[in-house]
Amino acid sequence: MNAHAEAIAQYNFAYLDEQTKRMIRRAILKAIAIPGYQVPFASREMPMPYGWGTGGVQVTASVIGPQDVLKVIDQGADDTTNAVSIRAFFQKVAQVSVTTHTGEATIIQTRHRIPEEPLKEGQVLVYQVPIPEPLRFLEPRETETRKMHALEEYGLMHVKLYEDIAQHGHIATTFAYPVKVEGRYVMDPSPTPKFDNPKMHMSKALQLFGAGREKRIYAIPPYTHVESLDFDDHPFEVQRFEEPCALCGAHGVYLDEVVLDDRGGRMFVCSDTDHCEERRAEGHRGHLSGEEAAT
Amino acid sequence: MSLASIAIEGGFRNPVFDAQSVFRALMQAMAEPGTVARDLGLTRPPAPLTPEAAAVALTSCDQDTPIWLDAPLAAEEAVRAWLAFHTGAPLTATPSEAHFAFCAEPENLIGLENFAQGSQEYPDRSATLILQVKSLSGGPELLLEGPGIETQRTLAPHPMPRHFTRQWAQNRARFPRGIDLVLVSREGMAALPRTTRIVNQEG
Numbered sequence: 046m047n048a049h050a051e052a053i054a055q056y057n058f059a060y061l062d063e064q065t066k067r068m069i070r071r072a073i074l075k076a077i078a079i080p081g082y083q084v085p086f087a088s089r090e091m092p093m094p095y096g097w098g099t100g101g102v103q104v105t106a107s108v109i110g111p112q113d114v115l116k117v118i119d120q121g122a123d124d125t126t127n128a129v130s131i132r133a134f135f136q137k138v139a140q141v142s143v144t145t146h147t148g149e150a151t152i153i154q155t156r157h158r159i160p161e162e163p164l165k166e167g168q169v170l171v172y173q174v175p176i177p178e179p180l181r182f183l184e185p186r187e188t189e190t191r192k193m194h195a196l197e198e199y200g201l202m203h204v205k206l207y208e209d210i211a212q213h214g215h216i217a218t219t220f221a222y223p224v225k226v227e228g229r230y231v232m233d234p235s236p237t238p239k240f241d242n243p244k245m246h247m248s249k250a251l252q253l254f255g256a257g258r259e260k261r262i263y264a265i266p267p268y269t270h271v272e273s274l275d276f277d278d279h280p281f282e283v284q285r286f287e288e289p290c291a292l293c294g295a296h297g298v299y300l301d302e303v304v305l306d307d308r309g310g311r312m313f314v315c316s317d318t319d320h321c322e323e324r325r326a327e328g329h330r331g332h333l334s335g336e337e338a339a340t
Numbered sequence: 341m342s343l344a345s346i347a348i349e350g351g352f353r354n355p356v357f358d359a360q361s362v363f364r365a366l367m368q369a370m371a372e373p374g375t376v377a378r379d380l381g382l383t384r385p386p387a388p389l390t391p392e393a394a395a396v397a398l399t400s401c402d403q404d405t406p407i408w409l410d411a412p413l414a415a416e417e418a419v420r421a422w423l424a425f426h427t428g429a430p431l432t433a434t435p436s437e438a439h440f441a442f443c444a445e446p447e448n449l450i451g452l453e454n455f456a457q458g459s460q461e462y463p464d465r466s467a468t469l470i471l472q473v474k475s476l477s478g479g480p481e482l483l484l485e486g487p488g489i490e491t492q493r494t495l496a497p498h499p500m501p502r503h504f505t506r507q508w509a510q511n512r513a514r515f516p517r518g519i520d521l522v523l524v525s526r527e528g529m530a531a532l533p534r535t536t537r538i539v540n541q542e543g
Contacts, residue, residue: 058356067402070363071439074400075464077370078520078533080487084464108367110360167368195460227487227535229516247490251371266371266488266535 059106060138065089069107069262073253076264081226082194083177083261091257098131098156099257101173105154108169108253109135114142116150121158121299121316128156145319157220159241161298161320164250166267172235174256177263179223179233199231202274210279219284225272226265234271240283240299245271290315291333293324347421350384352398358382362399366522369531374484374493376476378528386418388444390472392524394422400468401427401440408438408455408467412445438467446471447499452507455519463516466534470522473497476530483540484532492539495530497523505538512537 057063065087072086091099109115115135119128123145131154132143144150147160154171164170176182180190183201193199202223209217222239226232234245235254245252245265252265265271275281289296291312298320300313312333315321325334352358365377385394401407407429413419420431432438435454443449449471458466473479479498482505485491501507511518511534518534 058360063356063359064402066359066363067400068404070367071400071405072464073367074370074468074520075466077367077488078535079463079516080535082463082516085462108364110364111357191461251367264371266533268490269487 056138058111058139059109059135060092061089061103061106065103066107069103072262073104073107073264076253076262077251077266079230080265080269081224081230081232081263083256083263085260086262088257088260092134093130095258096175098127098154098173100255100259100262101154101156101171101257102131102134102255103257104171104253104255104262105135105152106139108171109139109141109152111139111141113151114144114149116144116147116153116319117155118153118158118160118317118319119156120301121160122318124318146323147319157236157238158299158316159237159244161295161315161317162323163244164248166249168250170248170250170252172237172252172254174233174235174254174261175258176221177233177235177254177256177259177261179221179231194230197229199225199274202231203276206274206276210276216275216279216281222281223274225274227270228272231274232263232265238284238299239273239281242271242273242281243283247271286313288313289331290321290324291331293321293329293334294331295321295324295329343418343421346386346418347425350386350394350422351426352382352395355398358395359399362395365529366396366399366531369522369529370488370520370533372488372493373486373532373536374489374495374530376495376528376530380524380529381526385422386416388412388416388472389419389422389442390444390524390526392526392529393442393470393472394426396470396522396524396529397423397429397440397442398426401429403428403430405439406430406432406437408432408435408441410441410443410445410449413442435467441467441469443469443471445499446473446501449501452501452511452519457514457517457519460517463518466517466519468520468522470524471497471500473499473523473525476523476525476527481540482538484536485539486533486536488533489536495523495532497525497530505540508532508538 117128117132119125147162273281381391383394455467521532
């Protein structure tokens with residue numbers, strides 16, 4: 046750090062000034078104390094546009110220290126634009142170590158996925174959230190949604206899920222599937238596939254959510270009950286895939302569809318690139334991996 | 341030493357990194373109630389403010405957060421001057437206006453309901469109390485349950501405010517309103533967020 050400290054015109058460690066960090070840190074502590082409640086905070090302009098994860102970046106910047114190892118994923122992948130640029134941002138402004146391995150990271154910033162590998166105690170998962178208010182598309186007025194949360198009045202959300210059933214015969218919501226945290230607050234898990242919802246329940250890791258444009262921070266402490274909303278006769282269920290990952294042969298993971306040609310050819314591969322690479326390194330092969338399975 | 345130099349010395353040596361490490365300890369303590377975060381003696385404040393409580397103050401407080409001090413702390417001009425210099429936070433004599441409250445004698449603390457509880461719409465607008473206890477392990481054992489605790493955890497802070505388990509049950513009943521507690525001693529720091537339930541009763 047000393048060599049850097051001597052240079053002129055430095056950014057503060059992790060980009061944000063200390064007063065901003067204190068403000069965000071106070072919001073994080075209240076968010077942890079009231080799981081699922083959206084704490085308003087004075088979101089700052091960041092050197093990237095709103096919608097590119099400024100909320101997650103501000104949370105990570107307020108939490109991260111020189112000892113941390115950071116992993117950033119975008120839809121499960123470590124090597125897509127958003128993940129690469131945010132990882133490079135923190136390497137530049139906080140000089141932290143980075144990794145793509147879920148197990149090695151102390152802080153994982155994510156856009157719209159939870160890693161397949163179960164998280165450990167002490168890890169922090171930071172979500173980038175576009176619209177934190179689960180009721181927003183049902184009730185546009187903030188004054189009203191705030192009152193609904195205050196009164197624990199979530200009938201409207203159940204009506205929405207019921208209308209899914211009336212129209213489609215099943216709950217057609219597949220991402221940003223609303224959850225109830227510790228039996229009190231209905232919360233938007235950010236646009237993760239509902240496949241990931243069960244991983245939030247009693248997770249060993251601390252989960253922090255940052256919405257930069259909407260200026261909200263919320264949290265789920267470790268070992269907290271997170272229940273996906275459903276009906277007795279239409280219980281919550283996650284997506285199932287008919288075939289395994291075409292590269293690593295994994296079952297029971299979330300798969301992305303990749304179009305191969307203009308004649309309907311397609312393949313399904315793990316959305317979590319780290320999980321897929323580790324499996325292939327262990328010798329697992331899918332039917333399109335182009336190599337024979339290790340014997 | 342003159343009052344002016346007492347007020348100025350004894351802050352974080354590395355304000356950015358010390359604040360970050362204390363915050364992480366605080367976040368960990370709040371996320372996993374009943375666990376004790378250690379090695380927080382990063383400040384040298386004037387007595388009776390302790391290094392651990394002072395570390396929380398420097399990490400959390402600034403001009404946006406009015407502070408309330410209990411009588412032993414408020415009586416000490418050096419403490420007030422030290423906090424003013426290092427945090428810039430205004431002091432308030434009205435507990436319900438304070439964002440943070442520091443208490444050197446928990447056994448004489450006024451009732452928890454006197455502090456800001458937040459509103460039903462904005463439960464985050466509530467006070468965080470920092471209690472300087474003598475020990476986190478020598479008192480009556482509290483059996484804890486709630487978010488952040490897999491099954492149960494125990495903590496035995498001493499001394500605690502009068503009728504603490506009853507007061508805490510009332511605080512818990514106000515959820516989502518309520519105050520959050522940070523307990524500091526030489527052993528380190530533990531936290532009781534408002535979601536934590538004490539399942540054994542006062543003996």
